[in-house]
Amino acid sequence: MTPAARAQAAIEVLDRIGPEIAAEQALTNWARGARYAGSGDRAAVRDLVFDVLRRRRSAAVRGGGEGGRALLRGSLLLSGEDPDRLFTGERHAPAPLDERERAAGSDPGAEDLMDLPDWLCALFRESLGDAAADVAEALRHRAPVFLRVNTLRADIATAQAALNEDGIATRPHPLSAQALEVLENPRRINGSRAFRDGLVELQDAASQAVVDALPLRPGQRVLDYCAGGGGKALAMAARTRGQVMAHDSDPGRMRDLPARAARAGAEIVPLPNPTGQYDVVLCDVPCSGSGAWRRAPEGKWTLTPDRLDALRDVQAAILRRAQGYVAPGGVLAYATCSVLEPENMSQIRIFCADLPEWRCASDRQFLPADGGDGFFVACMTRLR
Numbered sequence: 001m002t003p004a005a006r007a008q009a010a011i012e013v014l015d016r017i018g019p020e021i022a023a024e025q026a027l028t029n030w031a032r033g034a035r036y037a038g039s040g041d042r043a044a045v046r047d048l049v050f051d052v053l054r055r056r057r058s059a060a061v062r063g064g065g066e067g068g069r070a071l072l073r074g075s076l077l078l079s080g081e082d083p084d085r086l087f088t089g090e091r092h093a094p095a096p097l098d099e100r101e102r103a104a105g106s107d108p109g110a111e112d113l114m115d116l117p118d119w120l121c122a123l124f125r126e127s128l129g130d131a132a133a134d135v136a137e138a139l140r141h142r143a144p145v146f147l148r149v150n151t152l153r154a155d156i157a158t159a160q161a162a163l164n165e166d167g168i169a170t171r172p173h174p175l176s177a178q179a180l181e182v183l184e185n186p187r188r189i190n191g192s193r194a195f196r197d198g199l200v201e202l203q204d205a206a207s208q209a210v211v212d213a214l215p216l217r218p219g220q221r222v223l224d225y226c227a228g229g230g231g232k233a234l235a236m237a238a239r240t241r242g243q244v245m246a247h248d249s250d251p252g253r254m255r256d257l258p259a260r261a262a263r264a265g266a267e268i269v270p271l272p273n274p275t276g277q278y279d280v281v282l283c284d285v286p287c288s289g290s291g292a293w294r295r296a297p298e299g300k301w302t303l304t305p306d307r308l309d310a311l312r313d314v315q316a317a318i319l320r321r322a323q324g325y326v327a328p329g330g331v332l333a334y335a336t337c338s339v340l341e342p343e344n345m346s347q348i349r350i351f352c353a354d355l356p357e358w359r360c361a362s363d364r365q366f367l368p369a370d371g372g373d374g375f376f377v378a379c380m381t382r383l384r
Contacts, residue, residue, distance in 0.1 A: 001041040004093030007072060007086040009034065009041075010048035011094060014068035023053060023298045043187065047142075051075055053297040055115045055140045057108070064104025069094060074105060115140050116300055120290075127341035131367060135339055138368035143294035145182040146173065146372065147189070148203040148231075151238045152265045154194075156180070162194035175371050176208035178238075198263040203231045204292070206372030210284075210335050211235040213364055213377050218242055220279035223271075225322045230257035230268060232284055232335075237266035245278070247271045277327035285315045287336040287343050291366075291374020312342055319351050323358065323382075332358070332380045339367065339374035348378045357383050 001009070009030060016026040027049060031042050052059055052075045060066050063074025072094075073083045087094045114121050114136040124132040147170065149159040160170055160180065169184035180200070182189070194200050211232050216222065216239045224233040227246035237244045246268050248254050254270050261268040288308060289299045319334060326332045334351075336343050345363060352358050363378035 001037055001044075002091070002093070003044075004086045004088055004090065006041060006044045006048065008092055008094045009037070009045045010052070011068035011072050013045065013049050014052060014071055017049075017298075023049060048072065048075075050297055051079075051142070053301070054142075054294065056297075056301060057115045057117075058112045058140075061108040061112045062105050064101065064106075069101070070104065073097065073101070077105075078108075113137075113140075119305060120300070120303070123340060123342075127344075128339060128367075131369070134369060135367055135374065139290075139293045139297070139300070141294065143204075143292075143373065144371070145186040145189075146203060146205045146208070147180040147182060147200040148176070148208050148235060149178045149180060149200055150198055150234070150264050150266075151178060152241065153197065154199040159194055159199045162197070162199055163192060166192040166194070168192055168194075173205045173371055175205040175366070176212050178235075179205040179208050179372075181205070181371075196263070198265055201231065201234060201260070201264065203235065204372045204375075206291075206366040206370060206375040207231060207337070208235060209364075209366060209370075209372070210375050210377045211239065213362065213379065214239075214280055214282065214333050215331055215379065216240050216280060221245075221277070221327070223247065223274055223278040223281045223325055224284070225274070225281055225325070226284045226286070226318065227257065227270075228253045228284070230254060230260055232282060233257070233268050234260060234264050234266050236280075236282070237261070237268060238264070243267040243269060245269050245271050245274065247274050274325055276325070277330070278325055279327055279330045280333065281322050281325050281330070282333045282335065283318050283322045284335045285318050287311060287315065287338040288340055289337055291337045291339045291368075291376075294368070294373070308340070308342065312347065315343060315347055316350065319347070323355065326382065328382070330382070331361075332382075333377060334380070335375065335377045337373055337375050339365070339376075344376040345378070348380070352380070359383060 013026045013030050017023050052071045059071045059074035062077050063070035076083045087097050089096045167185050170180040173179040173181045223245045227233050227248045233244045233246045358380050361379050361381050366375040
């Protein structure tokens with residue numbers, strides 16, 4: 001596909017996204033009907049669509065409308081690109097822009113350039129203060145790609161050498177001692193020897209730093225209570241060099257975890273129903289995902305105040321249940337990939353106020369300025 005044909009495909013996908021069809025589904029439906037599109041074409045169309053979703057509000061203002069053509073035109077103009085290069089009408093390209101379209105649009109204002117709904121602009125400022133605008137700006141752009149070096153299989157130098165064999169350039173990142181930022185050819189990772197042999201795992205640097213913040217030691221009993229795909233469970237197993245129990249309310253989310261653990265040489269035991277007590281219990285709870293909206297930008301536009309309230313109820317309930325699995329002297333860790341105060345320290349204050357035998361021993365908010373996604377982690381201990 002030519003760049004112009006990819007632009008037309010992106011317009012069609014954008015026009016399909018709505019309350020009933022999510023972005024990933026719209027992309028999948030398009031790809032199924034576009035057998036001529038190779039893997040590079042599909043990746044390029046996805047990039048165009050996600051670039052628009054990251055800055056949908058400002059793209060709509062600059063492009064003069066909410067339709068796919070206007071949004072893509074606005075996104076291109078915001079990036080300093082000339083839309084006429086793609087809107088040529090030749091073969092499978094978008095039709096040329098008419099005079100009405102050329103006259104439409106205006107320069108986005110400061111609120112538009114936060115690329116959030118109005119209620120989230122206000123909540124960002126309440127949660128982040130002076131950092132709100134910088135965080136919102138970071139979420140308008142693509143996220144870097146990070147790897148975690150699996151210390152059960154390799155050290156940093158060995159992993160980098162193996163990645164170099166497949167043309168994947170990396171550099172260490174200060175957020176975590178095991179983090180590598182991918183500089184070249186990120187789409188080669190899954191096919192690389194380093195990945196196949198379990199030397200590295202795809203994991204955001206701030207997500208790795210969350211695990212680094214946990215007081216883990218060899219010999220501890222560890223439970224990942226909201227394991228999901230198991231990225232943090234694998235990182236914890238590498239730190240403790242021992243067994244980690246993994247639980248999720250939806251066991252289907254853990255379906256790939258046994259294969260991932262085998263590749264990594266990690267001992268992960270999925271638990272449908274946890275029992276007993278543990279030295280460290282991690283609750284990486286369901287959340288808005290606001291810290292990771294660079295990777296899943298549709299969440300900006302689908303989150304509502306009611307949905308946020310419902311998530312906070314789920315988070316509080318998980319903390320209440322999980323604290324019963326913490327052994328005397330143990331640690332209850334709470335984590336989100338959110339930058340919103342109501343999901344983060346506010347939850348810890350409420351929990352400790354309701355259960356005064358618990359206290360917060362440490363907490364940390366990671367922001368995109370630190371290099372990775374936005375994450376929050378707090379470690380709590382029970383007073384004797």
